[in-house]
Amino acid sequence: MRVSIDEQWLFDETVTMEAESNRRESIGRSTAGLDGVMSIDLGGRGRKIRQKGEIRARSKEELNNRFEAISEFMDGKTHTLVADGRQFGNLRIDSLNVTNERTSGAGITADYEIVYLQLMVE
Numbered sequence: 321m322r323v324s325i326d327e328q329w330l331f332d333e334t335v336t337m338e339a340e341s342n343r344r345e346s347i348g349r350s351t352a353g354l355d356g357v358m359s360i361d362l363g364g365r366g367r368k369i370r371q372k373g374e375i376r377a378r379s380k381e382e383l384n385n386r387f388e389a390i391s392e393f394m395d396g397k398t399h400t401l402v403a404d405g406r407q408f409g410n411l412r413i414d415s416l417n418v419t420n421e422r423t424s425g426a427g428i429t430a431d432y433e434i435v436y437l438q439l440m441v442e
Contacts, residue, residue, distance in 0.1 A: 323371065323403045330390050335373035337403050339438075342367045369401070369408060369436040378427040390434070391416060398439060411436040 323331045345362040377383035393399055394413045401408040414435045421430040 321404050323373075323401065325390075325393055325401050326399050327402075328389075330386065331371075332374055332376055335371060335403070338370040338372075339408070340368045340370075364440070366410075366437055366439045368414075369411065369438055371401075371403075371434040371436070372432070374429050374431055376424065376427055376429045380428055383421075383428050383430060387416070387418060387430075387432070390432075401436065408436070408438055410439045412439060 321333060321335045321337070322329070323335050323337075325331075343365040345365045347360050347362065348357040349360065350357050375383060375386050377386055394416065396412065398410045398412055401411050414437050415433075417433045419431045419433075421428065423429075
């Protein structure tokens, strides 16, 4: 799967994407003279999208540089993710978790998970 963020190809092809359903928020209020609860719809709250994969590099320094380039997108601004032609807009990166760093073949590999919040679903 080919994945880019803001038209930058920072990810290797070993990627899986999971998009949760949209969430809505509401509050319940009881009112005098009303049997039950009045529900107030607060609207859509977006959805979480998880990206999992591996990053491969020739050295530890190159691996760190790749994760730093990804981390630069954790700026609170919205970005666009394209995965196999499917576009996810209005994304904010909430977290980047790197695990299982290991030597692999002629280099080094690490697993990662990125959690995005899609603020407004198009």
